[in-house]
Amino acid sequence: MTILNRERLFAASLHLRQGDAQQAKAVMLRRDGDRFIAAYDPERASLDTAAVLTRALLSSERITISEVILEGHDPDLTALYGAASKLLLDVEITSGPRTTEPTVKVRSQDPTQATYFIPEDWDLSEALDRLPAAFADARPEVARNLKRIEQAKKDSGGKIDHALDVVAVLVLETDDPDGVYDKVLHLLHQVRTARTTEAAPATAA
Template sequence: MTILTRERLFTVSLHIHQGDARQAKASLLRRDGDRFIATYDPERASLGTAVMLARVTLSSEGITVSEVILEGHDPDLTALYRAASKLLLDVEIASGLRVTEPAVRVLSEDPTQATYLIPEGWDLNDALGRLPAAFAAARPKVARNLKRIEQAKKESGGKIDHALDVVAVLVLETDDPDGVYDEMLQLLHQVRTERTTAAAPATVA
């Protein structure tokens, strides 16, 4: 399987605005430069549904949402959605007895299709603080590798942050850290070989 495809290397931010009943559909999605904007009517679609639909729509086009930014929403809710989106998680405020504390639940055989479930009425700032541990409990292998990537970013002094961010997204998407690292090493070896060949002096027959 080829992991480093052009589509997987293309990530975007998704900005969410609250609309009203005058818009044609419950949720609208449009492109704005290098980002996407979704506008939803809260009377016809919940915030969580609007975000999920936008992510699914973009995913079907080979586009990964690396960051969800709520515009004009509660600051704690905005911070929570942004942090969860960086882990490719949806957020659901759950009512009823099925959720007693914040937890990441993988809802299908695909581990990347996961949701951060938060009991209704739970303090959102507390839920944000619990997110790393909840994610690690649901996807421990990926969580360990993300920590290593963050450490590598610190040790590199920010020189290769973008490349490491791409690696992190690929690890999250594929659930295959070893496969991602193998392909990255192959790519680096190929680039190094091409540069060495190009720099070598031409031989005279």
């Protein structure tokens, strides 16, 4: 697996808004600079479906979505989608009898295939409050490492926030914190060695 690539270093946001029946497809996607904008026809695709399909399409093109931002939707729903997307979670509001409380479930061995299931009659602000605990139950090791990364951001005073955000995404995607740290440290060592070599005075012939 290639842990670091340009797409991961420059992750994009996905903005979701309602379209209408006149658009050619159920979900219309376009790029606007460092963000993607998707308009969905609610008669042909639910919000949940539009978000899942769009993220899956972009993922297949090796594009990392750093955040899903809903436009023109309920504020509590918007906040929930934003927080869940930062943990690489899809959101599904379900009426099924198997889901009695907000729960994160990993659907396959791929750690990015995880969904935050919420009963349809559940208060969305409470579901948002429960998200960290639900995520920690499903992926405890990753949750612990994300807390460490957040603490490192505070300790550094914001000086290396972007680099630490990239590390957090890598940990979420790979489910291998130690492997990510080893790779990042190896790259930092290579950079330091290269700079030392460049700074060394040339030896006289």
